[in-house]
Amino acid sequence: xxxxxxxxxxxxxxxxxxxxxxxxxxxxxxxxxxxxxxxxxxxxxxxxxxxxxxxxxxxxxxxxxxxxxxxxxxxxxxxxxxxxxxxxxxxxxxxxxxxxxxxxxxxxxxxxxxxxxxxxxxxxxxxxxxxxxxxxxxxxxxxxxxxxxxxxxxxxxxxxxxxxxxxxxxxxxxxxxxxxxxxxxxxxxxxxxxxxxxxxxxxxxxxxxxxxxxxxxxxxxxxxxxxxxxxxxxxxxxxxxxxxxxxxxxxxxxxxxxxxxxxxxxxxxxxxxxxxxxxxxxxxxxxxxxxxxxxxxxxxxxxxxxxxxxxxxxxxxxxxxxxxxxxxxxxxxxxxxxxxxxxxxxxxxxxxxxxxxxxxxxxxxxxxxxxxxxxxxxxxxxxxxxxxxxxxxxxxxxxxxxxxxxxxxxxxxxxxxxxxxxxxxxxxxxxxxxxxxxxxxxxxxxxxxxxxxxxxxxxxxxxxxxxxxxxxxxxxxxxxxxxxxxxxxxxxxxxxxxxxxxxxxxxxxxxxxxxxxxxxxxxxxxxxxxxxxxxxxxxxxxxxxxxxxxxxxxxxxxxxxxxxxxxxxxxxxxxxxxxxxxxxxxxxxxxxxxxxxxxxxxxxxxxxxxxxxxxxxxxxxxxxxxxxxxxxxxxxxxxxxxxxxxxxxxxxxxxxxxxxxxxxxxxxxxxxxxxxxxxxxxxxxxxxxxxxxx
Numbered sequence: 001x002x003x004x005x006x007x008x009x010x011x012x013x014x015x016x017x018x019x020x021x022x023x024x025x026x027x028x029x030x031x032x033x034x035x036x037x038x039x040x041x042x043x044x045x046x047x048x049x050x051x052x053x054x055x056x057x058x059x060x061x062x063x064x065x066x067x068x069x070x071x072x073x074x075x076x077x078x079x080x081x082x083x084x085x086x087x088x089x090x091x092x093x094x095x096x097x098x099x100x101x102x103x104x105x106x107x108x109x110x111x112x113x114x115x116x117x118x119x120x121x122x123x124x125x126x127x128x129x130x131x132x133x134x135x136x137x138x139x140x141x142x143x144x145x146x147x148x149x150x151x152x153x154x155x156x157x158x159x160x161x162x163x164x165x166x167x168x169x170x171x172x173x174x175x176x177x178x179x180x181x182x183x184x185x186x187x188x189x190x191x192x193x194x195x196x197x198x199x200x201x202x203x204x205x206x207x208x209x210x211x212x213x214x215x216x217x218x219x220x221x222x223x224x225x226x227x228x229x230x231x232x233x234x235x236x237x238x239x240x241x242x243x244x245x246x247x248x249x250x251x252x253x254x255x256x257x258x259x260x261x262x263x264x265x266x267x268x269x270x271x272x273x274x275x276x277x278x279x280x281x282x283x284x285x286x287x288x289x290x291x292x293x294x295x296x297x298x299x300x301x302x303x304x305x306x307x308x309x310x311x312x313x314x315x316x317x318x319x320x321x322x323x324x325x326x327x328x329x330x331x332x333x334x335x336x337x338x339x340x341x342x343x344x345x346x347x348x349x350x351x352x353x354x355x356x357x358x359x360x361x362x363x364x365x366x367x368x369x370x371x372x373x374x375x376x377x378x379x380x381x382x383x384x385x386x387x388x389x390x391x392x393x394x395x396x397x398x399x400x401x402x403x404x405x406x407x408x409x410x411x412x413x414x415x416x417x418x419x420x421x422x423x424x425x426x427x428x429x430x431x432x433x434x435x436x437x438x439x440x441x442x443x444x445x446x447x448x449x450x451x452x453x454x455x456x457x458x459x460x461x462x463x464x465x466x467x468x469x470x471x472x473x474x475x476x477x478x479x480x481x482x483x484x485x486x487x488x489x490x491x492x493x494x495x496x497x498x499x500x501x502x503x504x505x506x507x508x509x510x511x512x513x514x515x516x517x518x519x520x521x522x523x524x525x526x527x528x529x530x531x532x533x534x535x536x537x538x539x540x541x542x543x544x545x546x547x548x549x550x551x552x553x554x555x556x557x558x559x560x561x562x563x564x565x566x567x568x569x570x571x572x573x574x575x576x577x578x579x580x581x582x583x584x585x586x587x588x589x590x591x592x593x594x595x596x597x598x599x600x601x602x603x604x605x606x607x608x609x610x611x612x613x614x615x616x617x618x619x620x621x622x623x624x625x626x627x628x629x630x631x632x633x634x635x636x637x638x639x640x641x642x643x644x645x646x647x648x649x650x651x652x653x654x655x656x657x658x659x660x661x662x663x664x665x666x667x668x669x670x671x672x673x674x675x676x677x678x679x680x681x682x683x684x685x686x687x688x689x690x691x692x693x694x
Contacts, residue, residue: 006076010085010106013113013271017089018042023071024089024102026137031111031271036215039139040236044068045089045102046117046264047241049131053095059186060248061232062133062241067093071100083289084108097123098256111271111278112286117264121256129254130247134267138239140217141210146170146233148212152276152611153191154203154536159520161501162203162532164611169208173233188232192249195455196421196471197502198224203536204505205283206231207276208238216272218279220286223265224507225475226250226468242267245468251458252468266507276611280535281604287506287538288601292486296493296513300540300568300597301381302331302590303495303514305449307338308572309521309547313349315340316362320371326575328378330583331590334447334493335375336383341368345394351418353387354395356436372444381493383447384440388433389478390454391420397432405429407460407474409467414456421456423470424477425463433481441489450512452498475507482511495543501529504536514568517544523560524684527634528612530563531621534605539623540597542567548586550577555682557582558660561589562632562686565659566600566623569593585660592659592688596630599623599693603630608644608676618642628653628692635680644676646691653692663687 004020018027025042047068071091149169204221244265245252272278304327343349358368459471496512500519530544544563603623617638622631666679
């Protein structure tokens with residue numbers, strides 16, 4: 001090993017770090033023997049915006065930090081872990097005394113790198129930071145011409161989640177005739193999350209693909225609050241910088257006194273030699289590896305929730321009992337009572353939540369306890385909806401807790417949509433929520449849907465240098481609180497929801513077991529959300545609504561039941577008012593799901609028609625394990641026939657429709673190629689197909 005470089009070969013990756021004459025930097029990264037990162041002038045592993053030092057090139061780019069390039073290599077170590085290896089590299093800024101320890105972790109057999117840094121002020125004066133990158137690299141895709149690169153990203157809005165887009169890198173990064181100007185650009189292509197909804201606007205993901213070779217690199221930021229990523233052009237090609245909150249975007253600021261430390265937001269990079277689907281396979285493996293162990297990840301029980309297109313926040317004993325019976329009959333294994341179970345208020349519950357005491361008027365005979373017992377008597381786990389961080393303006397909790405237990409700005413409680421926001425840094429806020437959860441578990445609740453329906457903005461400046469700094473501390477305190485809940489109640493399942501999919505991140509999903517993919521109520525809109533969910537969430541965590549109704553035709557029932565069959569079935573709908581044959585069709589979907597769900601947690605996603613567009617008339621999503629596959633196909637319009645591209649190894653394997661079994665759809669393997677020919681005669685029709693599976 002050269003004294004100028006560290007060469008590390010964990011599995012399919014070969015990583016070379018430059019450590020001479022500058023900061024530790026990714027000098028070369030290979031995947032399957034193919035170079036993916038190869039800059040002519042490497043960027044530091046971590047860039048640091050130190051106030052008083054700034055950048056060497058004035059731009060809205062989070063690279064070229066003077067302090068980051070001053071970092072001098074000190075030492076490193078390679079350590080074995082339970083799931084792979086990690087390389088720990090320490091460097092120091094001789095001017096400020098900042099000591100940076102960056103850990104690069106790998107996952108055995110996978111082309112992924114997880115990065116996180118710890119920064120300690122080893123000097124004798126305060127150091128102020130306005131931004132810090134979690135990972136930075138240049139020379140993306142081995143100096144491939146910008147014209148051969150394609151960038152993928154995902155927009156994410158309420159009711160319109162998981163909308164993936166791609167464009168040629170040169171469309172996003174204009175050619176400035178750099179040979180004439182002899183300077184790097186000042187701009188970059190960026191995506192940012194603002195406030196406390198981590199995925200309101202965009203997902204914290206991106207993929208860069210060299211279309212001439214298939215080499216690809218993707219990234220994921222794992223934070224339950226604000227983040228920023230950017231891709232821009234340098235002399236030696238494309239750079240990528242990944243960050244948590246920043247001062248410019250998020251009012252984040254840090255002051256490290258001597259001995260103080262800061263840990264960056266964790267990120268994961270995935271490299272592949274087979275395009276964006278290879279990246280998604282690597283990220284899927286990383287997501288599974290970083291999760292807290294929990295029985296739900298293996299069992300994948302079917303969850304009935306009374307809310308969507310059904311009770312819509314108005315549960316009562318009379319309404320729930322027939323739904324409980326019907327849900328049990330079709331095979332549901334968990335029954336979650338959604339919003340409204342605490343509501344005794346004739347003027348509405350939105351601004352009175354926070355105490356989480358069961359309503360007495362809604363459940364007159366035996367109270368909510370009797371309803372929960374009925375759920376358990378029918379063999380299902382009882383669940384409740386909860387919005388832990390919220391306290392309504394009219395809630396008694398708003399008066400019982402001091403101002404310091406809530407988000408404050410400039411000494412005043414922050415109000416958003418008639419609610420206050422608990423600050424989980426405060427012991428009384430945590431104590432209140434611990435008592436709520438423990439009390440409800442004591443009543444027999446084994447499942448919570450944790451929702452989050454406001455965006456509180458930049459954060460809280462109470463006991464913090466800035467509002468963004470206070471928000472980061474709260475975000476991390478919330479994760480600590482969740483960990484403590486699961487430590488006390490390891491078998492309780494937690495669902496992650498934020499008005500559907502507005503907090504889809506692996507800070508949350510490394511702890512909470514399920515993710516609500518959307519609040520979308522139109523079954524015709526849901527397929528593109530459900531099909532693309534596996535690009536952001538491990539399939540076995542992605543819960544998509546299936547809400548069949550008595551007025552639906554059999555085709556419509558099968559269409560909506562298909563949304564969760566390759567992820568998690570989030571069942572709703574007035575099953576109690578259906579005919580026997582309609583319930584049989586719902587039960588058939590549940591049974592089909594239960595027969596193949598063990599496959600979901602060990603498979604990787606693919607998209608036979610490409611990642612879906614929002615208005616695509618045909619949508620398809622598949623899972624495979626290298627020997628067999630499942631594919632769900634929805635037709636929303638257009639031609640009645642289509643051809644689906646499949647992995648090459650499927651040629652000659654048997655094909656059959658597994659749901660609905662009684663169908664007029666036609667499916668067959670194409671002759672001589674890895675493709676599926678399919679005809680769906682009806683405009684709104686869906687089927688799930690097994691390839692090479694008994």
